[in-house]
Amino acid sequence: MTDDSYLRCATDALTQPSIWNITLLVLIVTFIYAVFKTVYNVFLHPLRKFPGPWLYTLTSIPHTRLTLSGLSHKKHLELHLKYGPVVRIAPNMLSFNHPDAMKDLRGHRKTGEPEHGKDPISIPFNLDNIVGSNREHHTRFRRALAHGFSSQAMLEQEPTFKAYVDQLLGRLEENSSDGTVAVDIASWYTFTAFDLIGDLAFGESFGCLDNSNYHPWVALTFQSLKSLAFNTEIGRYPSIAMLVQLLPRGIFSKFAENKKLSSAKVRKRLDSGSNRPDFIGKITEGSRSKPTEINFEELASNASVLIVAGSETTATLLSAAIYFLTKNPQAFAMLAEEIRGAFTNKDEIGLITTQGLPYMQAVLDEALRLYPPVAGGGSPRKVAKGGVQIAGYFVPENTLVENDMWALHHNPKYFAQPESFVPERWLGHKDFQDDQLGAVKPFSIGPRNCIGMNIKE
Incomplete structure (x- = not known):
């Protein structure tokens, strides 16, 4: 060369x-x-004046790490005790810890005012149901689903409730050898909740109580929730999200598989022609006068949401209540005395008769305060155009805002002895007269509060 x-x-x-x-x-x-x-x-940045750890102002990585660890509620309380009622927890995200914050952000808006929508990254799989739909469709879905959650509907469904409670008690007797062997009560409550809500939503039980195990659909549901948390956080990093999409599709197909199974179950329930007073029956009955109110795909998607939202949360509340009662013998004794004094046999216990048990209601309220099933308060809200005043602070538009329920309920500024299980705080005890009980909103507030509140009541 x-x-x-x-x-x-x-x-x-x-x-x-x-x-x-x-x-x-x-x-x-x-x-x-x-x-x-x-x-x-x-x-x-518009949020530069809000306090918070310096690293949290630079990147969303600390927030993502906390969310995926499942410990964000505890860290948020720690941050609020240090920085005050509002903390910048990511470059474009605030966390509020104030009794008025949820009402200001999630409460009913005046006519003509835009809604503070949910974080768009966290709801891509829920656009056709009551959880992730926009304002217009949410109103339509809620109107259709309300038929299945009215007080009258609950009374008509009472025999179904009692049947599963009786089955639970029977299975506990069998597996505990009449109380001599310990059982995992959380699992049994979960079996019962999924069987019950599955029966009401799909017209048939999942058979969890019969088989002492989770039905594949239920197991798939739990896997879907884990996938949702992962996908939501990865979605905050567009460049990484693009690379993740190259991974095997099995990692991200849980929701699609879940939806397919839900559709099959709803179709089977509709084809049965049954007129039993379950959710599907009530919803379709109420929709016949307005046939365009909800179509089949939306019905199936909403039925799936009702099972997830109603089952896991119910089991969590009941498990927490039992845990706190066993850890507080005096409260357990008072509750047992109230129940035994009100009924002579179990057949007298029902949805109407239990409403006259103030101590039992206080026990449930206190369990919800200490251990809210949706600890973080649900999906963050994106502040609408024009900004909003939250607890006396002006928050610019497009800001993401969290209302962490667990952190609020455990703040000593708002609750005396916040870590203690004291049902008496709900019954006017003088030692807790300054507690901000009105701030305990485990079913959220406003037009998007939990449609299934009557089940707990």
Whole structure:
């Protein structure tokens, strides 16, 4: 090779893009972007004046890490005790810990005012049901589903409730050898809740109580929830989300599989022609006068949501209540005395008769305060155009806002002895007269509060 050839090769190497040149360019651009974002988040961002750990103002990574760890509620309480009622927990996200915050953010809006919508990243799989739909469709879904959750509907469904409670008691007797062997009460409550809500939503039990195990649909539901948490947080990082989409689709197909099974079960229930007073029966009965109110796909999607939202949360509340009662013998004794004094046999216990048990209601309220099933308060809200005043603070539009229930309920500023299980605080005891009981909203508040509140009541 001549000298000219060597020179020509060297020149081409310098002038043609190489993998190293491209890599270097990417690194430089990334570094410049990171510096710009850092300067913007710290000194120029609309949320720059809100307090919080400096690292949380730079990146969403700490928030993502906490969310996926399942311990964000405890960290939020720690942050609020240090920084006050509002804390910046991510570059564009605030956490509020104040009795008025939920009402200001999630309460009913005046006519013409836009709704503070849910975090769009956290609801991509729920657009056709009551959880993730926009304002217009949510109103339509709620109107259709309300037929199955009225007080009258609950009374008509009471025999179904009693049947599963009796089955639970029978299975507990069998598996505990009449109280001599310990059982995992949380699992048994979960079996019962899914069988009951599954019966009301799909017209048939999942058979969890019969088989002492989770039905595949139930197991799939739990897997779907884990996938949702992962997908939501990864969605906050667009570049990473693009790479994750290249992974095997089985990791992200849980929701699609869940929806397919739900559709099959709803179709089977509709084809049965049964007129039993379950959720499907009440919803379709109420929709016949307005046939466009909810279609089949929406009915199936909402039925799936009702099972997840109604079963796991109910089991969590009951498990928490039993735990706190066993840890507080005096409260357990008072509850037992109230129940035994009100009824002579179990057949007298019903939805109407139990409403006259104030101590039992206080026990449930206290369990909900200490251990709310939706600890973080649900999906963050995105502040509507024009911003909003929350607990005396102006929050700019497009800001994501969290109302962490667990952190609020455990704040000593709002509750005396916040870590203690004291049902008496709900019965006017003088030691707790300053407690902010009105701030305990485990079923949320406003137009998107829990439609199944009557089940607990």
